[in-house]
Amino acid sequence: MRREIPxxxxxxxxxxxxxxxxxxxxPFNQLNGWFSDWFSIIGACAIWLGAxxxxxxxxxxxxxxxxxWGYAIIIIISFLLITIIGFWEGNAFRDSGxxxxxxxxxxxxxxxxxxxxxxxxxxxxxxxxxxxxxxxxATLLLLAAFFVMLGRVPVxxxxxxxxxxxxxxxxxxxxxxxxxxxxxxxxxxxxxxxALGIVSxxxxxILGIERSYxxxx
Amino acid sequence: MIVRFFAGKVSxxxxxxxxxxxxxxxxxxxxxxxPPTDSVIxxxxxxxxxxxxxxxxxxxxxxxxxNDDGRAVxxxxxxxxxxxxxxxxxxxxxxxxxxxxGIFAEIxxxxxxxxxxxxxxxxxxxxxxxxxxxxNELKEGGKTIWQVSSESDVVGPAKAVxxxxxxxxxxxxxxxxxxxxxxIYYINQAKSGKKLFIRKISGLDAVDEAVGRATEMGKKIFFxxxxxxxxxxxxxxxxxxxxxxxxxxxxxxxWIEVPVSRSLVMVTAKEIVKEAYSKAGRxxxxxxxxxxxxxxxxxxxxxGIDGMFVREKPATVFLLGNFYAESLILSxxxxxxGAIQIAGTGQPSQxxxxxxxxxYTLIGxxxxxxxxYLSREPKLLGSLKGQDIGKAxxxxxxxxxxxxxxxxIFQLSKFFRVxx
Numbered sequence: 001m002r003r004e005i006p007x008x009x010x011x012x013x014x015x016x017x018x019x020x021x022x023x024x025x026x027p028f029n030q031l032n033g034w035f036s037d038w039f040s041i042i043g044a045c046a047i048w049l050g051a052x053x054x055x056x057x058x059x060x061x062x063x064x065x066x067x068x069w070g071y072a073i074i075i076i077i078s079f080l081l082i083t084i085i086g087f088w089e090g091n092a093f094r095d096s097g098x099x100x101x102x103x104x105x106x107x108x109x110x111x112x113x114x115x116x117x118x119x120x121x122x123x124x125x126x127x128x129x130x131x132x133x134x135x136x137x138a139t140l141l142l143l144a145a146f147f148v149m150l151g152r153v154p155v156x157x158x159x160x161x162x163x164x165x166x167x168x169x170x171x172x173x174x175x176x177x178x179x180x181x182x183x184x185x186x187x188x189x190x191x192x193x194x195a196l197g198i199v200s201x202x203x204x205x206i207l208g209i210e211r212s213y214x215x216x217x
Numbered sequence: 218m219i220v221r222f223f224a225g226k227v228s229x230x231x232x233x234x235x236x237x238x239x240x241x242x243x244x245x246x247x248x249x250x251x252p253p254t255d256s257v258i259x260x261x262x263x264x265x266x267x268x269x270x271x272x273x274x275x276x277x278x279x280x281x282x283x284n285d286d287g288r289a290v291x292x293x294x295x296x297x298x299x300x301x302x303x304x305x306x307x308x309x310x311x312x313x314x315x316x317x318x319g320i321f322a323e324i325x326x327x328x329x330x331x332x333x334x335x336x337x338x339x340x341x342x343x344x345x346x347x348x349x350x351x352x353n354e355l356k357e358g359g360k361t362i363w364q365v366s367s368e369s370d371v372v373g374p375a376k377a378v379x380x381x382x383x384x385x386x387x388x389x390x391x392x393x394x395x396x397x398x399x400x401i402y403y404i405n406q407a408k409s410g411k412k413l414f415i416r417k418i419s420g421l422d423a424v425d426e427a428v429g430r431a432t433e434m435g436k437k438i439f440f441x442x443x444x445x446x447x448x449x450x451x452x453x454x455x456x457x458x459x460x461x462x463x464x465x466x467x468x469x470x471x472w473i474e475v476p477v478s479r480s481l482v483m484v485t486a487k488e489i490v491k492e493a494y495s496k497a498g499r500x501x502x503x504x505x506x507x508x509x510x511x512x513x514x515x516x517x518x519x520x521g522i523d524g525m526f527v528r529e530k531p532a533t534v535f536l537l538g539n540f541y542a543e544s545l546i547l548s549x550x551x552x553x554x555g556a557i558q559i560a561g562t563g564q565p566s567q568x569x570x571x572x573x574x575x576x577y578t579l580i581g582x583x584x585x586x587x588x589x590y591l592s593r594e595p596k597l598l599g600s601l602k603g604q605d606i607g608k609a610x611x612x613x614x615x616x617x618x619x620x621x622x623x624x625x626i627f628q629l630s631k632f633f634r635v636x637x
Contacts, residue, residue, distance in 0.1 A: 018393075022386050025379040029286040039448055043481060050480035050510035057509050068528055115516035119542060122549040122574075130573035187565045190581040192611055194563045196396070197585030198450050200604040203400055204589075205453070209596045212457040212588055213447075213485065 007208045014206035055079065144178055151175025265363040271305035271351040272298045273367035279347040279375035287341035287379035293333035294369065297351040300329050310350040310366070311336070317346050317371055326352075339377045346373035385636045395610070400603030407599030415601055420559055420577035421590045424462060427533040427557045432469040436532035438462070439474050441522060441547060442486060443538020443562070444515055446479045450585075451563045455538035456482070456489055457588035458561075462535060463490040467497035475508040476525065478518040483510045519543035523550045536560040536575070537584065540567050548574035561587070582608075 013035070020028040058072035085099045093100040133139040150156035156171035167173065204210035274294040282289035292311055299305035306329045312321035313336065327334045339345060348371045354364035407413055431438045440462060442455040459475065466473040475490065477483045487508040494503035511521040523546065526534070534551040536544070536558065544560075544567040551558045552574045560571035561579025571578045579587060582604065589597030618629035 022383055022390055023381055024284060024286045024383050025381050026286060029379075039446075043446065043479075046480035046484070047513070048480075050477075050483055050513075053480075053483060053510045054512075057506050060506075071524070111520070112514070112516045115520050115546065116542065118546055122545045126545060126549055126570060126573040130569075190565045190568065193581035193608065194565070194585075196604050196607050196611075197454075197582030198563070199393070199396055199607075200400055200582075200600050201450055201454055201585045201588075203397055204597065204600050207401075209404065209600065210457065210588060212460040212489065212592075213453050214488070 003211070003214060006214055007211070011206050011208060014202065018206075051079070144182070147171055147174045148178055149175075265355075265365050269305055269353050270365045271300070271353045271367055274309065274349050274351050274369045277347065277349050277369045277372045279345070279372050281376060281378050282335060284380055284383045284385050285377075287377045288337060288339065290336045290339050290345060290347075290375045290377050291333060292336060292347050292349065292375075294349050296330070296332055297367075299351070299353075304329070305353045306351050307354050308352045309334075310352055312348050312350065312368075314346045314371075315344070317373065319346070321346075321348060321371075341377055341379060344374035344376050346371050347375065348372065383636075388632050389635055396603070396607045399606050400600045403603040403606070404596050404599035407595035407602070410595075413595075413598050413602045415590065415598055418579070418583050418586065418590055420561065420579045420583060421587050423557075423559060423577045424458075424591065425465065427535075427559055428462060428465040428469055428471060430557055431466075431532035432471045434532040437472045437474055437529055438466055438533045438535070439476070439522070439526070439531045439551075439556075440535045441538070442475065442477060442482055443536075443540050444478045444518060444543065445539035447481045447485055449539050451539040452479075452482060454563075454585045454587065455561075456485055458535070458537050458591065459486060460489045460493050461588070461591040463493035464497050467494045467499045467502060470499075470502070473507060474525075474531075476511045476518075476522055477508065478511060478513055478515075480510060483508055515541065515543055516546075519546045522547055526550045526554055526556070530554050531556050534558045536562075536571065537579070537587070538562065540564060540571075545570035545574060551575070 016028075016031055017035070020031040023029070055076060058075045060066075061069045061072040062076070082100070082103055085103065086093045089098050089100055092098065095101065127145070131138070131142040131145055133142050150159075151171035151174055156175075160170050201210065205213070274297050276295040277292065278294070279290055279292045281287070282291050294309070297304075297306050308329055309327045309331060310323055311325050311327065311334050313324045314321040324336055324338065325334055336345070336347075349369045350366040351369075352364065352366045355362040403413070428438060440459050442459065443449075443452055445452045447453065447456075463473050473490065475486050477486055487505070490508055491500075491503050494500050511518050525531075526547075527550065531551075531554075534547075534556045536547060536551075537560065540547075540562045541564065544562065544564075548558060548560060548571055558575035559577045559579070560575040561584035562568065562571065563581065563584060565581070568578065568580055572580075586601050586604075589601050614629065614633070618633075621627045621629050
């Protein structure tokens with residue numbers, strides 16, 4: 001029964017979700033909202049599982065003096081600090097000028113921005129590897145990238161203008177053509193495959209053929 | 218002189234009459250010296266000029282809005298003959314009552330040229346009566362100077378009814394039936410023992426090699442199931458692969474670590490890894506801390522994993538699930554430490570990053586095929602075959618549709634329009 005009950009719940013809920021897309025009649029039209037609400041409630045309750053797991057593992061790391069246990073102290077202090085200040089300030093904890101707001105604006109936001117900014121450097125290093133013209137495909141990729149990058153900045157057309165390049169083959173026109181036709185066609189092909197994969201996976205789960213998400217075969 | 222007059226022997230009545238007369242002159246003078254007020258102007262202009270009343274609308278129809286949950290009535294009408302450029306109609310007003318002879322309340326206004334309006338403020342299965350007024354009005358500075366109207370006949374009753382099938386989604390329904398039929402057919406074929414050809418997916422063939430490499434190097438394996446929760450099918454697809462990877466890791470006695478960003482994913486992943494260790498015959502080797510929560514925050518999660526990558530230098534990294542901007546941060550860090558990386562996601566915009574930074578990338582449907590491909594279970598492989606046939610049908614439709622539309626013969630694409 002430990003396995004059958006989840007399978008039955010999955011099948012019933014899955015079928016209802018498929019039906020609600022085609023049936024506007026109540027209660028089917030409300031199912032999506034209900035289940036979203038339930039999921040949010042379960043997710044909100046479950047966050048304590050995650051938080052407690054984080055604290056337990058970090059505390060254990062400190063207690064046993066495992067490698068890099070200093071980071072665990074930072075985790076616990078940060079967690080306790082933001083949680084206590086958040087609860088202490090009550091419902092108004094998000095208001096401007098609160099301690100929580102200060103932590104959010106001057107610690108959390110710069111840290112997130114720093115991580116996001118790293119992307120610029122990672123894009124450069126990844127592009128360097130990807131655009132090396134080792135074979136025909138990589139050369140085509142390099143050429144496409146060259147025209148798209150040149151076409152996306154004003155200096156591309158300005159340079160082409162010096163040589164009186166016709167408008168139809170300006171870097172911006174070539175970049176637009178590559179993005180609108182070649183890139184869109186490729187993206188759509190991938191999206192069709194993904195959509196079919198999602199249908200197939202969902203059907204396997206609803207029919208109970210795919211059970212590995214329950215742990216095991 | 219005035220003082221003498223009032224002090225003299227003139228009768229009191231005459232004195233009072235003279236005072237009243239003087240007072241009246243003063244009052245009239247004051248009144249005439251005031252600037253004219255708005256109300257005076259409107260009073261004089263409110264009367265509309267002759268022959269401005271528009272002809273009433275005809276053929277008013279009120280009916281249930283189809284394909285909805287019974288929350289709307291559509292009111293349509295034929296335009297008034299006076300509704301044209303420079304005509305007498307400036308707008309239409311729609312009135313509603315719950316009884317034919319009851320009081321009609323205005324429920325909305327449509328500009329001239331409109332021939333229908335939706336009444337979204339109705340109660341399901343209640344009867345309503347409607348009438349439409351063709352309005353001609355003159356406004357100046359936002360104020361109505363004059364207004365004339367002609368009302369249509371009352372129509373009704375109209376009732377908003379909930380439907381049991383949204384006919385606009387019939388094409389999706391047919392497509393779903395065909396696709397599901399194909400998948401079930403091929404599952405049955407596979408169950409009956411028929412051998413099915415499934416194309417090689419090198420990213421999945423490399424799973425054994427990647428786990429083996431970690432074993433040889435005596436280093437960890439990291440499995441990252443993305444940043445979405447278990448309600449995302451990509452996360453589920455990633456978790457199905459986790460079972461297989463964890464079982465291999467257990468057999469090879471290699472430590473697999475699964476840092477997650479959602480509590481529910483943690484619970485599910487923990488169960489999967491535990492089961493995989495049991496299946497490998499090593500339940501004692503499973504450790505609760507192998508699957509652990511980091512944070513729900515996108516960049517916090519990326520920072521935490523990057524830190525672990527750099528400190529612990531795993532030999533193998535699996536990035537399978539739903540990823541957004543953190544995809545390149547994770548995969549580039551994995552690349553910089555020399556880990557063998559197998560990635561897969563259903564986000565087309567993140568695939569180029571994985572292709573650039575990882576050794577193997579599962580593109581699109583390959584991520585969803587992984588479970589079937591790795592397990593080699595006939596029932597699951599059958600579903601892959603059905604999915605491939607579905608793709609072949611769509612490919613054929615694209616080719617035929619392109620040809621038909623190129624030669625302007627038939628718009629096949631209209632069968633594939635999907636309502637959001």
